[in-house]
Amino acid sequence: MSLLAERHRADRADGTPGRRGLVRGALTAGVALCAGLASGAGSVPDGPRSGPYGPRPSTPAAALRELSAGNARWRTFHERHPDATRTVRQELVGGQHPFAVILGCVDSRVPPELVFDQGLGDLMTVRSAGEVLDEAVLGSIAFGVVELEIPLVVVLGHQSCGAVTAAVRAAEGLDRLPGHLRYLAQQIRPAVDRSLRRDARVDAAVTENVRLVRSRLAAEPDLAARIAAGKLAVIGARYELTSQRVRRIR
Template sequence: MYPNMQTANAPSPSRRGLLRAAVAGSAAVGSVLTLGSAFPASAAPAPAPAESEAAGRPASPEEALRRLAAGNRRWRSCRQEHPRESPSVRLELTRAQHPFAIVLGCVDSRVPPELVFDQGLGDLLTVRSAGEVLDEAVLGSIAYGVLELQIPLVLVLGHQSCGAVGAAVHADETGERLPAHIQYLADQIRPCIDRSQHGDARVDATIDAQARRTRGRLAAEPDIAGRIAAGKLVVAAARYELRDQRVRTLA
């Protein structure tokens, strides 16, 4: 239940342009729950959470998704609540944390999960890598949230105009190598490139494919798969639209 997205500018053919796109512009498995193409407009807004940081935490994946959907509606209508920022919540968080969702997003400065979903301190465990690329540090961070903090939802969040994906597609088309460690990102994204599409449509389709592939790889991790099979966890993929700030799930 999330919104739409379309891809943006093709990266410059120069090496400097590729670097700028990758850094500045950046910014399926049977057990994975399919939740539809967009956040349900008819869904009742989540009730205002109690001031206590641990109170009213979503206990199920479905509740967690509804909480994120309600927050995204507030964000895109400019009615943010900026919840759980009070001195009492800050004090409570010195003793424990109870986040209800893990969001694996891109490093892009335009897609901060806490703002996009209008959540507060202690609500989200956020992990960010360019193009939602997985490595051992990212996997370990997500495993910590799932296994140690018992978080019921992992959301892989791609976004419109992803510079990392755009740079990977351009490098694949031209054969030009990207600078330093940025080539690693392109190599990880390359299997998702949709060569049946052309131009901006190719980048756009690859953004979705990369989010779906990352979701599938996470859901196939043995420890994570065990919690999915037990009904304690959902791993979902979604996409953020820069044009209208909507988030939609990717089936």
């Protein structure tokens, strides 16, 4: 299934509403995580409630469809900027129930809530340069999946990624990166194909890095059991800056 499936080719250009829950949880996933660990109390409400766009997606396929529809709205300039009303902000204090985890890059041009036209409480976003995994990133994703029962994890790379470009240049011996940047480059380096030429090498590394990160996540025991049971999907995707389109990476 393509992230931007054929059934969405109509692009929702007329702004037709898709499916989305009105009520999610705490003002941000980070606030809920800190509060939940500190108090021992769960941050999930009694159950997902319906809003004006229908119930919150509760399966991997439904979550994927909602992200696809949201990206179609974004790239055709029909954004709704949902779930930001006074009522929603007040109700979100009671708990969160986001429907997808997005592991994305820190690049300021690729904010997941905008790219997928989602609002407060809809997405749990985890961001690191080049989608690099470490214990904090893994723990954050596992929290969303295990504690909040989120059915979809998307590893979102993007065109012209600066972290991947730096890793390619370092692998070629062209740049000596300072301090912590070397760690990022080392983590991304397995995605670099030296048989390709410069621009093609960077572009291919962006895609391959997403594949490698997705594979690592899918192999995590906390996630693998849910994938096997059909309760979770972990997919790779890529955002094109030139077209604003998100496409799935196989």
